[in-house]
Amino acid sequence: MTATKKQRIINCVTQLPYKIQLNESSNIWKLSPLSGNSALFSSLNYLSNSKDYEQVVVGWTGEITREDDLTAQLLEQQKQQQQQQQQQSQEKSQSIDEVVEDSTITASNHDNPTESIPLEADEPFYLTLNQMDDLTNALNSKDEKNYNPIWLLRKDQNRWRQYAEKTIWPTFHYILNPADIESDSKGKGEQENNWWYDYVKFNEAYAMKIGEIYQKGDIIWIHDYYLMLLPQLLRMKFSDDNILIGYFHHAPWPSYEYFRCLPRRKQILDGLVGANKICFQNEQFSRHFVSSCKRLLDSTATKLKDSNGFDQYQLSAYGGDVVVDSLPIGVDKDQLLKDAFTSDIDTKVLAIKDAYQNKKIIIGRDRLDSVRGVVQKLRAFETFLAMYPEWRDQVVLIQVSSPTTNRDSPQTIRLEQQVNDLVNSINSEYGNLNFSPVQHYYMRIPKDVYLSLLRVADCCMITSVRDGMNTTALEYVTIKSNQQATNYDCYGNPLILSEFSGSSTVLKDAIIVNPWDSVAVAKSINMALKMPIDVKENLQAKLSPEVPTIQSWTDLFLESLTSLNDNHVDRKITPALNRPILLQNYKDAQRRLFLFDYDGTLTPIVQDPAAAIPTAKLYNIMEKLAEDPKNQIWIISGRDQQFLNKWWGSKNKNIGLSAEHGCFIKDVNSPDWVNLTEKVDMSWQERVSKCMEEITNKTPGSFIEKKKVALTWHYRRAVPELGEYNAAELKKNLLIFCDDYDLEVMDGKANIEVRPRFVNKGEIVKRLVWHEHGSPQDLLKPVKETIPREQMPDFILCLGDDFTDEDMFRQLNTIEEKWETKFPDGKNKLGHYGVYPVTVGSASKKTVAKAHLTDPGQVVETLALLVGKVSLFQSAGTVELDSRGHVKDSESSKKSQIATEKYTLKRTASSTSVTKAQN
Numbered sequence: 001m002t003a004t005k006k007q008r009i010i011n012c013v014t015q016l017p018y019k020i021q022l023n024e025s026s027n028i029w030k031l032s033p034l035s036g037n038s039a040l041f042s043s044l045n046y047l048s049n050s051k052d053y054e055q056v057v058v059g060w061t062g063e064i065t066r067e068d069d070l071t072a073q074l075l076e077q078q079k080q081q082q083q084q085q086q087q088q089s090q091e092k093s094q095s096i097d098e099v100v101e102d103s104t105i106t107a108s109n110h111d112n113p114t115e116s117i118p119l120e121a122d123e124p125f126y127l128t129l130n131q132m133d134d135l136t137n138a139l140n141s142k143d144e145k146n147y148n149p150i151w152l153l154r155k156d157q158n159r160w161r162q163y164a165e166k167t168i169w170p171t172f173h174y175i176l177n178p179a180d181i182e183s184d185s186k187g188k189g190e191q192e193n194n195w196w197y198d199y200v201k202f203n204e205a206y207a208m209k210i211g212e213i214y215q216k217g218d219i220i221w222i223h224d225y226y227l228m229l230l231p232q233l234l235r236m237k238f239s240d241d242n243i244l245i246g247y248f249h250h251a252p253w254p255s256y257e258y259f260r261c262l263p264r265r266k267q268i269l270d271g272l273v274g275a276n277k278i279c280f281q282n283e284q285f286s287r288h289f290v291s292s293c294k295r296l297l298d299s300t301a302t303k304l305k306d307s308n309g310f311d312q313y314q315l316s317a318y319g320g321d322v323v324v325d326s327l328p329i330g331v332d333k334d335q336l337l338k339d340a341f342t343s344d345i346d347t348k349v350l351a352i353k354d355a356y357q358n359k360k361i362i363i364g365r366d367r368l369d370s371v372r373g374v375v376q377k378l379r380a381f382e383t384f385l386a387m388y389p390e391w392r393d394q395v396v397l398i399q400v401s402s403p404t405t406n407r408d409s410p411q412t413i414r415l416e417q418q419v420n421d422l423v424n425s426i427n428s429e430y431g432n433l434n435f436s437p438v439q440h441y442y443m444r445i446p447k448d449v450y451l452s453l454l455r456v457a458d459c460c461m462i463t464s465v466r467d468g469m470n471t472t473a474l475e476y477v478t479i480k481s482n483q484q485a486t487n488y489d490c491y492g493n494p495l496i497l498s499e500f501s502g503s504s505t506v507l508k509d510a511i512i513v514n515p516w517d518s519v520a521v522a523k524s525i526n527m528a529l530k531m532p533i534d535v536k537e538n539l540q541a542k543l544s545p546e547v548p549t550i551q552s553w554t555d556l557f558l559e560s561l562t563s564l565n566d567n568h569v570d571r572k573i574t575p576a577l578n579r580p581i582l583l584q585n586y587k588d589a590q591r592r593l594f595l596f597d598y599d600g601t602l603t604p605i606v607q608d609p610a611a612a613i614p615t616a617k618l619y620n621i622m623e624k625l626a627e628d629p630k631n632q633i634w635i636i637s638g639r640d641q642q643f644l645n646k647w648w649g650s651k652n653k654n655i656g657l658s659a660e661h662g663c664f665i666k667d668v669n670s671p672d673w674v675n676l677t678e679k680v681d682m683s684w685q686e687r688v689s690k691c692m693e694e695i696t697n698k699t700p701g702s703f704i705e706k707k708k709v710a711l712t713w714h715y716r717r718a719v720p721e722l723g724e725y726n727a728a729e730l731k732k733n734l735l736i737f738c739d740d741y742d743l744e745v746m747d748g749k750a751n752i753e754v755r756p757r758f759v760n761k762g763e764i765v766k767r768l769v770w771h772e773h774g775s776p777q778d779l780l781k782p783v784k785e786t787i788p789r790e791q792m793p794d795f796i797l798c799l800g801d802d803f804t805d806e807d808m809f810r811q812l813n814t815i816e817e818k819w820e821t822k823f824p825d826g827k828n829k830l831g832h833y834g835v836y837p838v839t840v841g842s843a844s845k846k847t848v849a850k851a852h853l854t855d856p857g858q859v860v861e862t863l864a865l866l867v868g869k870v871s872l873f874q875s876a877g878t879v880e881l882d883s884r885g886h887v888k889d890s891e892s893s894k895k896s897q898i899a900t901e902k903y904t905l906k907r908t909a910s911s912t913s914v915t916k917a918q919n
């Protein structure tokens with residue numbers, strides 16, 4: 001019997017699950033488990049033991065520190081001293097102090113930016129190739145996950161986090177651009193630009209690594225907001241039609257009103273929609289995402305239900321299909337129960353219980369940042385003690401707050417102060433010499449202490465004002481589900497959970513509260529502490545099954561991703577236009593023909609059609625192109641003659657124009673337009689107008705563009721959902737009679753257009769190609785397909801973004817087929833006819849074009865490349881990095897290469913002298 005081959009998964013995480021240190025003197029790597037991301041790391045563990053999947057993990061090394069680095073050690077010591085000082089200013093319970101003395105590990109919520117100690121030494125970090133190999137081996141011998149580290153060795157290694165942690169994370173948590181976020185000599189804009197550039201490079205580094213290891217048939221799974229550009233970068237890299245890319249967003253996704261505040265909002269969405277599937281923690285986040293795509297990318301979406309009953313969207317972005325849905329992450333329940341119910345933890349539980357005899361214990365464990373709601377929790381607890389005097393001296397709140405990476409930021413300092421003030425005020429108001437009702441620990445605690453607290457708690461309070469999924473909530477409920485606990489029974493103790501936490505969409509039977517309403521939370525605390533056993537048990541019976549397991553989460557995500565290949569068997573990926581080859585062909589060619597669509601190709605799509613005007617840069621490039629006698633340039637657009645005359649005809653006589661999707665045409669160097677629909681009955685216009693007016697009245701923000709022949713109903717400025725709905729209705733109404741008049745009803749970009757069927761952009765292209773290159777057109781004569789090959793173009797670049805441009809591409813494909821039979825010897829030295837039908841949009845868009853460029857920005861860069869206005873490097877879609885995170889072949893890359901070589905020599909020399917000395 002042959003064993004079935006395992007499906008290979010390339011799992012891309014922001015950082016490998018270890019804090020990595022190098023002891024340079026002994027040349028030994030030290031790996032300590034990283035805190036945070038417990039759910040994701042459990043999923044990696046699960047996959048590495050799976051019988052169905054073979055896993056390859058790609059992740060950044062994080063900030064590598066030298067273990068013997070004095071600066072790093074000093075910094076660490078300083079940090080510890082600060083922590084201790086803070087501790088001393090607070091009252092502490094002896095028993096907890098004993099339990100937390102080893103504060104090196106924590107299992108915090110997975111959607112936090114990862115905590116680490118940055119390397120701040122002045123010298124850049126150099127590594128020899130041997131040292132790099134040693135680390136990979138050390139990682140892989142530690143746990144068998146097939147790790148592929150991403151090396152980004154620069155002096156300031158934490159630069160790679162900045163954009164994700166300081167721009168994206170706050171916006172995604174509804175914190176908008178705080179004025180005092182950083183005091184830097186550079187302006188905020190410049191600083192953010194640099195962060196963004198590093199963010200792009202960070203993503204590029206992953207794309208490069210995956211390019212090295214990808215094998216046909218692999219599935220690529222990308223995690224979270226540090227890697228949002230990666231899906232599209234991979235699409236650009238691979239031309240494999242069946243490559244499956246899934247993205248899971250662990251953090252919350254904000255509503256459009258917040259998301260739109262990000263300066264790079266569109267680039268982020270562009271990056272993500274390269275995935276086949278984008279998945280969120282809950283339906284609310286996926287809805288927000290779809291809404292942003294509709295508003296910013298002009299996407300459309302159809303809502304369905306997935307097999308779990310969750311909302312699922314078929315999103316069409318740039319004409320490509322992306323599935324958007326949600327699947328709440330889970331925890332490894334079995335492992336958690338195994339870890340939490342040991343005799344060692346029993347002892348710790350009893351010690352804590354003993355320290356608070358006859359008192360109810362409420363626990364809280366959060367990272368101390370503004371969205372975790374620690375302030376709200378303390379206020380509610382204060383209100384509770386004020387409202388229910390009978391509970392004073394009877395309840396303790398043990399709040400463990402772990403420090404953030406951003407400890408020095410003004411907001412964190414302010415928050416720390418606020419928390420300290422509140423703790424002191426509650427303790428002085430409701431405490432006495434022997435007892436303080438709030439025990440606040442500002443530190444990381446080891447996992448066993450954390451588990452002891454979850455076990456001992458009579459109630460757990462999670463009052464975050466925003467999070468993706470709070471794993472503490474899931475872990476608490478799991479631990480409280482154990483009915484077999486000996487020593488200390490904790491079955492079913494209740495959970496107070498904020499309605500703003502992602503976990504409230506899963507744990508529907510927790511006590512759900514609005515953390516901003518202290519009175520209501522205070523009442524809930526009272527209810528939780530007084531809850532009769534039978535009610536607790538009843539609730540717990542419902543809650544336990546609500547916690548998803550990490551195993552089912554992993555399996556379901558991968559199953560639904562792989563099923564996309566079964567459902568979309570005809571999925572086709574259009575490769576990115578190979579610009580170096582295009583340039584070579586352009587240079588070799590003698591008779592070049594350019595066929596440009598206008599809107600969405602030469603200019604980006606904008607809200608108001610009148611505002612879509614050419615830029616000076618575009619004019620400049622087009623002028624250069626048109627100047628060359630070998631070139632014939634045509635703009636073939638849906639726009640009317642007036643618009644095209646105003647912005648092109650009157651500016652550059654060397655450009656031929658066609659208006660209203662082929663209804664009108666004006667030759668190069670001619671002032672006259674020819675109407676190809678002159679003889680057509682136009683009585684349909686009145687009927688179509690009427691339909692369009694009716695729908696306009698029902699759709700605020702929509703309007704009709706009346707051209708000479710074609711009529712266009714625009715709904716870009718309407719509420720997207722209403723616009724889409726009414727567009728479908730209008731189309732239905734028009735289709736009833738369009739055959740009677742031989743009309744075509746076209747679904748454009750947030751528009752519905754109607755024109756006679758017999759004219760189209762493809763017919764214009766046919767006329768222009770089957771023509772003696774450079775000679776005037778006789779526009780009233782029918783097209784003759786008898787022109788000799790030597791008189792026809794030997795380079796045709798046709799660019800368009802829309803459904804109507806497919807007629808041009810189709811026509812070019814047909815022409816090529818005919819040439820194959822007619823002129824088998826007429827190919828160029830690249831082995832083809834130099835025909836480039838190129839769509840502007842995503843790689844997964846349905847098209848008959850042979851290549852794609854993602855947007856008008858890339859179109860302009862490509863044309864600039866042909867006329868020599870930019871170098872190939874600048875216009876290449878991606879930035880290539882060397883193995884240390886420098887742009888390949890750049891000055892800094894060369895310098896770093898030299899320094900690394902010197903370092904390698906130095907190390908070799910010192911190890912040789914050590915060996916000699918030993919001998």
Ligand SMILES: O=P(O)(O)OC[C@H]1O[C@H](O[C@H]2O[C@H](CO)[C@@H](O)[C@H](O)[C@H]2O)[C@H](O)[C@@H](O)[C@@H]1O
Nearest residue numbers: 598599605606607608609612637638716749751
């Ligand atoms: O064939 P094209 O040159 O691409 O023209 C197609 C239609 O483009 C215009 O509408 C589209 O672009 C507008 C400006 O970006 C945008 O506001 C609108 O939502 C798009 O549908 C133009 O107004 C139409 O007349 C053209 O037929």
Ligand SMILES: [Mg+2]
Nearest residue numbers: 597599600802
């Ligand atoms: Mg267009």
